[in-house]
Amino acid sequence: MRHVHPISIRHLTRRFPPARKGGPERIALDRVSLDIHAGEVHGLLGPNGAGKTTLCKILSTVLLPTSGTATIYGFDVVTQARSVRPLIGLVFGGERGLYSRLTARQNLRYWAALYRVPRRQVTDRVETLLARLGLAERAHERVETWSRGMKQRLHLARGLIGDPKVMILDEPTAGMDPVAAREFRGLVRELRGEGRTLLITTHDMAEAEAVCDRVTLIDGGRLLRTEDPRTIGRWVSAHERVDAADVPEPILSNLESLPGVARVERLSRGAVRIHTSVEGATATVLRTLLDAGVTRVATTEPSLEEVYLHVVGNRGMRV
DSSP: OOOOOSEEEEEEEEEEOOSSTTSOOEEEEEEEEEEEOTTOEEEEEOOTTSSHHHHHHHHTTSSOOSEEEEEETTEETTTTHHHHGGGEEEEEOTTTTOOTTSBHHHHHHHHHHHTTOOHHHHHHHHHHHHHHTTOGGGTTSBGGGSOHHHHHHHHHHHHHTTOOSEEEEESTTTTOOHHHHHHHHHHHHHHHHTTOEEEEEESOHHHHHHHOSEEEEEETTEEEEEEOHHHHHHHHHHTOEEEEESOOHHHHHHHHTSTTEEEEEEOGGGEEEEEEOSTTHHHHHHHHHHHTTOOOEEEEOOOHHHHIIIIIHHHHHTO
16 A cells, blocks of 8 residues: 655645736745655744745645645645545634634634534533643633733644644744743644644744754745754754853954854944854853853854854755
């Protein structure tokens, strides 16, 4: 029997018309190909505008591709959309898709009807999800009174109401506080343990490293490469930055000559930023600064765009 991937994408392209007459058309996805394995948590990592949400919309049958194909467990998202929809649970971040004047319980019962959950199972499934997502105590309140983080948990409950085999989560922790985000990561591990397959989009490298089995980098509508999340973590730690103030000029020269220091950037008002390029170099930089009596120091992680520049660079853009 032929093996069927939960998500299989081949040469998927999506173009949008020009924003203004005579302008260039926008290519949101450019010949994207990717297979996601059963029971995998797969991260799609890229900055805003990279094409992540467009891909999620196509996989969830709400947007048509310009060309190429995508299947969910062998069913084509365009020609067999009715067979695809019961298999997927979709979670978009933000306010979209919530009925703010209804209570959380009413929202879930409504979505259960849309997903054609058998009537005898609706109450049990709704109450179980409310409890699982920590929403039971306020399930009787109108959603419009809730914080953004609680609304995002309701989005997750909505995505699970149809008991999907594949979950597509687009920026699922948007608006969550650190405690809620940590609880979400625990929920992801539970869902994976149940045998579900998850595709999670994010622009947060730490989140991708924490929850994903594999991570695919996307930028400008093109997939750059797929990596183990531990590789992403090494990229981050290798390219950390150290910000410092009131650093004597002789110490700056010493810093520039340290192994693993890529450059020393002079900022305004006497501050400097030391960019590292080798894992472990940050510790050497900090030790050098503290030994010299410099105490106003802080470490920061590079942005996703900076990681692209350092690690993927032009090579990745030619993939």
